[in-house]
Amino acid sequence: MKHYQWSRLLRLPFLEPLKWEKGGAHGQVAKVKIHPQHQAWKTPSSSSAQTSCFAVKKFIAQDTQGVANFNMERAALLRFSKQNSGHKHLIKLLLSYQIEDRLYMIFPWAHGNLAEFWKRYPSKPSGRDALWLIQQCFGLSDGLSKVHGYNQRLPRYGHEEDMADMDVANRGRHGDIKPENILFFLGPESDRGHLVVSDFTLMRFHSEDTINKTAANMVGFSTAYCPPEVQHGSDIYVDQKYDIWTLGCVYLEFITWYLLGYDAIRGRSFKTSSGDILQSFQTMRRNDHGGSDDKYFSHVPGLLPKVKTSVDTDAT
Template sequence: MSSPPNNPSPNPSIVVHLVKPTGSSDGLNSALELPTSVGTAKTYTPPDDENETDGLPIITDTDLDLARLLRIHKVPIASSGSGTDGGFWPLKLLHRILSRDRVQRELRIHYKEHTNDELQRLLNKIRPIHNPKQGSVEDNTHCIRIFALLTLCDKAEDIESFINNGHSDDILPVTKQCTCRRPNSVCSCGVCKQNDRQLTEIDRSTREGGFAFVSRVKIHPSSHGFRDVLQENIDRVYLQIKLSHEVFALKTLREENTRNHEEDFRRELAQLKRFNGLVHNHLVTLLATYNFRGKYCFLFPCANCDLDEFWESTEPKFDTETVRWVAKQMAGIMAAIHIIHDPKHLHDKLNPQEKRYGRHGDIKPDNILWFNLGEDKSDRGSLVISDMGLTSFNRDSSRSYIPNKNVLGAPGYRPPECDIEGGTVSRLFDIWTLGCLFLEMLTWLLGGQKLRNEFRKERMTVKYITGHVSDVFFEILKMNKATTEVNVAKVKDAVTKWFITLHQHPLCTRFIHDALDIIEKKMIIVMSADLKRATSAELEIEFKRLYEDLTDADFTDPDPQIRQYESTVGVEAKLKSIAQQTIEESGTQILPYIGSKPRSSMTDYDKLDDRTEKGAHWTRPGGLIE
C-alpha cells in the first residue's frame, strides 16, 4: 500500500508470466516508483507468526500507537517527485503491523460504547481471522488498507462509516479526477500533462542497437513470491539462477528507437513465453511484464553480469573443473539454441503444416548472462541466453525467407550473408554467430582477456567494405577478373591462423582441439553451393558428446598440436547493392583474392532449411514473410 498519487494515471497493467507471486504487487509498484493504480497481483500470504521473518520486521515496540508503528515500519524508497511520501506498506507488512490484537485495541479506544459483538463485527471486516492460503485470490472485501490510511490521518474512528456504507479496499486507489476527463466536460485536444503520454508518430525509423535499457531495481521481499514459488515448484530454474530476494533486472524498451513500440513489446513477450527457463535452464526466465505511461517493461532475475564483463573481470584458472565448466556451458547453450530452432515442445499438438521454427538473431557476449550461484565457491555459475528482441518465430513454410536488409546483430559476429545478394536470415545465421562466440570462449579459457584482446587485434588488420578496420570474422575480396560484378567472401586469414595458434597453445587439450575443429569446419563457414554450416541438431549432439567425454581425465591434460596452415578457399559472392554502394562512397580499395579457385556462389538461400536432419523434420519453404 502507498499513498494515492494526486495525479490520475492511465490504466497500465502488471502481468506475471512465469508464476503468480505470493505477495501483493503494490510493493512492486512503489519499488519501481509507480503509483498504486498500476494494480495488484492476485495472490498473497500474510504471515500469522510474527517470528516468521521472510524479509518482514519482528515488531516488539507494542506500546506505540498504530500510526507510529506504521510510520516506523514502512519500506522506504527514494523520492520520485510524484507526490508520494517516500515509503510504502506491502500487504504482508500491513498484516504484520495491524495484527488482530492491535486493531482490536485501537477500536476499543474509539468505540468505547460498542458491545463486544459490534467491535467483533468491525474487527472481522478490517482484519480477517484466517489468512488466505498461498495461491488464493486476494480478498479486497476487507478494509485493512482503508483502516491504515485512516489511522495515518488520525481518522481511525471513521472506519465504521466506511464499513456501514459498504466500502472496502476494492475502492482503492482513490484519485483526483483529471479535468480533461471529467464527465460532461469539453475535452482539450492537447496531451494531458498529468497523463504524460506521447503522441504516436506516423513514421519512425529504426536505429541499429539501443532498443532497450536495463536497470537493477529493488522490490521488497514481502511484495513478491517469485523466489518461493520458483524454489518449491520449479526447482530446476531456481537452482539455475538462485533468485535474489530483492534485486531484479528491469528491461525497458526505448520508444524513440522503434516504429511500433507495442508491437515490439508483444513480439518479444511472445518469444519469452515460448522460450524461457521452464523450457531450458540456459534460457532467461521472464518473471513479469508491465506497461505504464507508454513504457513497456520486462522483469527478470538479476544476473551478476553479461559474458563480456565476465570474461574481462575473471581470470580463468586452467584446471579440470574449469575446463569441464566451459564444456558444460557450451553444450547447454547449444542445446538451448536448438530448442529455439526446433521447438518440439510447441509441436506436439500441431500438424506438420502448422509447425513453427525460430531463430535468435542476436547471439553475442552482451546477450549471454552470467548468474553466480554463490553458495558454493567451487561453483562457477551458469550462462543463460537472453534478449529475445530480435528472435523470430516462423511457420515451417517461411522460416528461411527473411531478407537481410534489416539485419542487426553484433558487428563483430556479423555473418557474410548480410552483405551477399539473396542472403537470408536463417537459423544458420545463429550457427555462425555462436561459432564466433565459442571461439572467443576457448580463447579466454586458454589465456584470459589478454589473449582475447590479442585475437581481436589480429582480426583488425583488414579493412571492411566501409573503409575502416573491423573485427568481423570474414572479408570481402576482389576477383582477378575484368568484371566487377562478382567478389569473393572468405573467412579472414587471421581467423584461420588463430585456430592454429590455439591448437599450438601449451595448455590446449583434446577437448579444446575437438571443439576448435567443430567450430572451424562446421560453424564459421562462408556457405557455398556445395558447403553449408551444420544444423543445431547436429551440433547439439557434437557438444553434448564433448562434455560427456570429459569424464576421461586425459581429456583435460595439455596436449598441444602443430597444425599446418592452409588459407581458406573463398566463395564467389555478388554483393548487395547497398554493400556495393558503401564501397563506392567510402572509396575502399578492395584487396584482390589470392588462392585456390573460389567455390561457386550460393544461390539457394531460400532452401537453407530444406533438409531432413536427425531430430528435425523440415519441408520446403514457400514464400517471403517480411
C-alpha cells in the first residue's frame, strides 16, 4: 500500500472539517465523510461509499519516536489490510498519508469500543445473545491467532523450498488488548454488530527465535489488564501468552456484562435481580488484599504474584 505525501495546499475531499474529539497517547481521531467520487471503500457498517463514514487518525509525531510509532503501527496494519491477508475481527488500514511533518491514517469508522458498547446496550441474556457472544469471542481469538502467526500456512510436503518466501518475523504480539481497543461495528448481519481488534501501536513481530526474548519492562501496557510478569521487570521475558492473559480478562468482563450488566463490571455497585446491592467486579478488585488498583492479580514483594480472590470468585 502506497504512503502518500501531499502538500498542505491540497484540498482533501472531506465533506466537513475534521474535529479532533477523541485522542490517546499516540494520536487523535476524527470522524469524516469522504466524497464518494474520491473513494470506493466499503466499511463493515455500510456497503455503500455514499453513506460510509471514516476515522482519520492523526499521530503525535513531534520527534523521531513519534515517527517510529507511526511506522511500526503502519507496518503491523499492512500485514492484515491486503486483499487476501485480512481478518474480519482485525481492523483494516485503508490509507496512510503525510502533510509536511504530520502523519495520518484512515480507517473504517466504528460505532464505539467494547467498553462503550457494554455501557450503551443493556445485556439481554438469551439463546440468541449467547450465540452472538460466543461467535464474537471466537472471532477475536481467531484474529489474535492470526497476529500470533498460527494461521500462516506451511508449505506442502515436497515444497519446503517455499519456506524462503515466508516472513520469518511472523510471530506477533498485540501488547494492549483491552475493551477500549476492541471496536464494534453495527451492520446488517446482526443487531449487535461485530467486534474488531484495533490499536496496533504496541504490536511487535518476531521470529520463532526471538518471540520469547522481550523484557517485561520494555512492554507498554494498561494497568488493569497487565499480566503478572510485568511485576518482575527486566528479569522476566514476555511472549504471546501476554495477549492470552489480557484477552482472558476481557472475556471475564464480557461474560459479566452478559449476565449482570454494565454496572456489575465498572460501576461502584450494582443491583441483582433479587434487589440486593453488591460491589462491582472492579470495586472488588480494588478492595482485594487492601490494594488500590484494579489489576487481576496481587503482588507482595518477595512472593509470586497471585490471582486476586475476587477474580477467582467472579470466575466461578
